[in-house]
Amino acid sequence: MGRLTVDGLDTLREDLAALAALPDSVIDSILDAEADVIAKAQREETARQWQGDYATGTTSRSIKKGKARKSGDGRAVTVAPQGTNARGARNAEVAFINEYGKQGQPARPAIRDANERKGQEAVDAGEKAYNAYLDSKKL
Numbered sequence: 001m002g003r004l005t006v007d008g009l010d011t012l013r014e015d016l017a018a019l020a021a022l023p024d025s026v027i028d029s030i031l032d033a034e035a036d037v038i039a040k041a042q043r044e045e046t047a048r049q050w051q052g053d054y055a056t057g058t059t060s061r062s063i064k065k066g067k068a069r070k071s072g073d074g075r076a077v078t079v080a081p082q083g084t085n086a087r088g089a090r091n092a093e094v095a096f097i098n099e100y101g102k103q104g105q106p107a108r109p110a111i112r113d114a115n116e117r118k119g120q121e122a123v124d125a126g127e128k129a130y131n132a133y134l135d136s137k138k139l
Contacts, residue, residue, distance in 0.1 A: 028068035031077040033125040035065035045114035062091040
């Protein structure tokens with residue numbers, strides 16, 4: 001009767017355990033890569049859609065990514081308008097009104113459009129960051 005021997009299962013098990021315990025720094029680099037794509041897309045799309053008599057571009061330029069932080073589901077990066085405009089209105093509030101509209105002003109969903117348009121590109125950027133980590137571990 002034949003005999004089967006296998007070498008390396010312990011090493012494989014250790015490698016898989018290391019992957020399961022992904023360091024926060026790697027998760028942060030993945031999130032940052034994805035957020036870079038989304039923030040740029042949102043700035044471009046809001047600048048394009050939110051043109052008009054009162055548009056100065058302040059809200060579009062204020063869209064930035066935050067720092068990676070713990071969230072209820074793990075880690076997260078927020079992409080949102082920051083600060084206030086020259087009138088003292090919060091850029092996030094101005095963006096909300098532009099995005100969803102108000103009485104007498106139709107919705108202009110530039111942020112949603114940008115997220116949908118560049119969603120796959122953001123995932124690809126995150127995958128590239130993850131693959132760089134795998135390559136560094138020779139996996």
